[in-house]
Amino acid sequence: MKFTLSWLKEQLETSAGPAEIAAKLTALGLEVENVEDRGRDLAPFVVGHVVEAKPHPNADRLRVCIVETGRGRVQVICGAPNARTGMKGVFAPVGSRIPGTGLELKAGLIRGVESNGMLLSMREMGLGQEHDGIVDLPAEAAVGSPAAGIMGLDDPLFDVAVTPDRADCLGIAGIARDLAAAEIGRLTPRDLSPVPGSFESPIRWLRDFPADAESACPMVVGRYFRGLKNGPSPRWLQDRLTAIGLRPISALVDITNYVTFDLGRPLHVFDAKKLKGDLTMRLARAGEEILALDGKTYRLDPDMVVIADSAAVHGIGGVMGGELSGCSAETTDMFLEVALFDRARVASTGRRLGLESDARYRFERGVDPLSASWGAEAAARLVLDICGGEASRPVAAGRLPAFRRELTLRQERIMGLGGVEVPPAEAKRILLALGFEVEEQARTLEVVVPSWRADVEGEADLVEEVLRVWGFDRIPAVSLPRLEALPAPPTTPAQRRAVHARRLLAERGLMEAVTFSFLRKDWATLFGGGADRLTLANPISADLDQMRPSLLPNLLAAAARNAARGYPDAGLFEVGPRYEGDRPEDQRLTAAGVRVGLAAPRQWTGPTRNADVFDAKADALAVLSALGAPMENLQTTSDAPRWFHPGRSGVLRLGATVLAVFGELHPRVLKALDLKGPATGFEIDLDRIPQPRAKAGPGRPLLRASPFQPIERDFAFVVASEVPAEKLVRAARSADKVLIASVSVFDQFAGPALGEGRKSIAISVALQPTEKTLTEAEIEAVAARIVAAVNKATGGTLRS
């Protein structure tokens, strides 16, 4: 909402300057986004009269001017070709800052002659590039008065962001009312009294709505004007509109715009001669079209309100009028529309037609229902003043909708909700000034809400009205009282998993990424997603249309982008949601990571290698272990989803529950994502990791460190190629649950020496005696049990 200070001052009698007004507007909740105040920069410059301009004794192109400034005569050396005796110009005194140069003006000698000021060009005033000569002011300009005023530049332009609830402030009158309530000035009384009509309107208003759409346009008022002269509007009106960025068109159109911005009341004017018979407010008929005032044709839906005569549609209710019945310079007879429309219907009509207008903006936020009547009077007064002619008596159809609302404000609620004591008399004064009717009771104010404040619905709204005028800054800040001496942790152990996973993965050298929750549908499909019910109906772009089934594709795409920038080796991770369906429980908190390219940079200490499946497995195991998964029971299976390399990927599970998948990515997937491989990745379902029982507490079981030396024994088994190492390790461990502390694989190979379809797995078994040092015979016995257990589980035999 834009307006100028001078326009505001027509509604508000005030001596406050633009800065004070702006600060108060913002404090009232009418946020000032900008005040364009050229007058402020130009304040030091006054109208100067060049009493005498004579040649400079030492320079041909310079003149010595004696300037009357209103505060005495000053000698100024001027180089402008148009500097001449008798002219009036813009005088800048010594000490002022010249906007065009940014420099402070100093007294000095110019070619040996004293100069004590300056006569300014447009460019020096900071007003464009014109520098052919000094500004030539009109002869009648009063010497010594501010030059900006003479040049029409002293009218600050306010731009206010009006929140959607404050429809009443989409007219300058409403803004003035708020300022008056905040005691920044006095509201100027407006003449909204009836303008007598001299004849019956030849056009009547009709309403034709089905019973369930009566509210679409509850009321419309009209008036017929004849004998008009619709030329250009007067200078003052054109200036007003131009200043806020509107283009003057003709007197009648300018009047509708003026009333819209001045009073927040949209109007429409028809050239009455172009109408056929009475006008009807009704719903559009299927297939109806209108050529609107913006020059475009719109096809209307049957739930949109139109204004039509017997022949054609002449307006889209609350949105825009029609071109065919618009007023022109030839218009002599005009029919005025002052209507009330349903907010939601105007909004949906405008949205569907893609049509923005000042009328729609106001109607969809809600206009004062009483304005149907007073708006017609305000318009009539302006039309008769500006265009002459005579007005008919008003015609109307429909009824004023119910709007009266009575509320009670308990005095103690201002403190109770607002946290500040406002004297009751002040609360009453504020509400009265805002247009409420107020009746003071013992402990309450009984209030009637003004017609233009549909947003005030309850006691909390009344508290806000009082507080925003009283000043939010006067509410004392109170720190939140502590509920406990020391607060409990803000997060649950389950919530902390995400934090721990992040910190752990970063510690492992991966960079945390945050990528979008949506991606290309075909990528989602590659990763097991792509269901239609997770496809956005209105995506921001076609490649961000599907909720992600996995975090991997976005991470791989990020790696590809980095590779394209010259960084081919990337380790990235993300902790965030993926979506298995559209229910809340289908959103899975996931930690995923990728390693692409070299596992570590090339280095002088030794050979390098690409990241592989075991890097991904290490990442996954590290997270699972840190988050308390029962690592002893974890199984690795090789049935990872199809977006992984079928032979180099796995699943980490607890029985049927899949905790994580890992592996090298399938080349087909990498190709689709435009990523040069190889690439590895893992994905962990954080919510599926079993939580340690809460009642166990932070205490740990007693450490039983044995005083006896552990013993290591190595075994090499030959097994069938398909036997998983994990199976062999498990079997070995099961041979003696007490003595065997750990089993690790330290070698693995296959070769012709072993025979086709066979491989060797070498394990190291650590035996930890607890009672006494083991004898050689006891060690031999355990070793035999290990060999037997492995043989039983895998068919493997000791390699000789």
Place this chain on the structure above:
Amino acid sequence: MEQLEDVRKKWLAAAVEAGSPEALDRVRVEALGKKGEITQLLKGLAGLGAETRREAGQRLNAVKESVAEAIEARKAALDELALDARLAGERVDVTLPPRPEAEGRIHPVSQTMDEIVAIFGEMGYRVAEGPDIEDDFHNFTALNIPPDHPARAMHDTFYLPERADGSRLVLRTHTSPVQVRHMQKHKPPVRVIAPGRTYRNDSDMTHSPMFHQVEGLVVDETTHMGHLKGCLIDFCRAYFGVAELPVRFRPSFFPFTEPSAELDIGCSRAGGELRLGAGDDWLEILGCGMVHPKVLEMCGVDPGRYQGFAFGMGIERIAMLKYGIPDLRTFYEADLRWLRHYGFLALDIPNLVGGIGR
């Protein structure tokens, strides 16, 4: 006797002159070995008389000991020389770089969330959560945004496909639905924050279709706007680390709060550089207000008894302001250079004891 002194001198000199462990060993064998000269001299004592033998034996043993000591000393010196020589041979170029270790980073969004949780956690808030895919009731209706409200159009909502019953799920446009879900499940007193992903169908220099917000909600019988101001002023000063940070509350409008306010912090933009806490300019950072009685009612909380405040702020926005990150869109690009530059070390865990900013 002079002969014995000569023997001693001879072997002491031989020990000192031995140039290698092998030469020294030869000296040891020739002097003290089974057939060594001193050993032979000791053996030769056997034929002497007892008195003479004891006296000569003492002197001879003294010679033997001093020669043995000399040999030991020479051995230690030779070992030292040999070690020095070996170490000299083992010299490496220590200006070479060590083996590279990858250094990961925490994303500024995560770090900022952790900072927010640390500060509000200190004020007794707990973290609440809700789904990104929301229904119309939780995202709009329960927050006093009825179907035809203009505020809905302002939300630039992402929709999922229409379902059989005509309803459409949305991607939550704010974290406020978590307020609703929390109040539906928990009776007052309530003190929660809800950080998370939010979505708006808007993308340009300063908008991203996905971003992060944190919601705050306090509901009890006594919390008023003074507490709202105190709580958020305390937060801003702790988060930005500026003790006297100017904070301004401006009346505003949100359908789910009444009264509503926006919070600005004081800053300066002199010379095109943004400085927080100085100057006479203001920067909006969050919206807040007293929970609308209709919202309480729709969440099953008696508005006649309970009241409280809510707030919501953009996580990227306050991260950008605090850490001087210029462009919102770069948050989601996963550019390794950006992550290294703006990211945080894993051990930079924010808390009020260890410090909130890095």
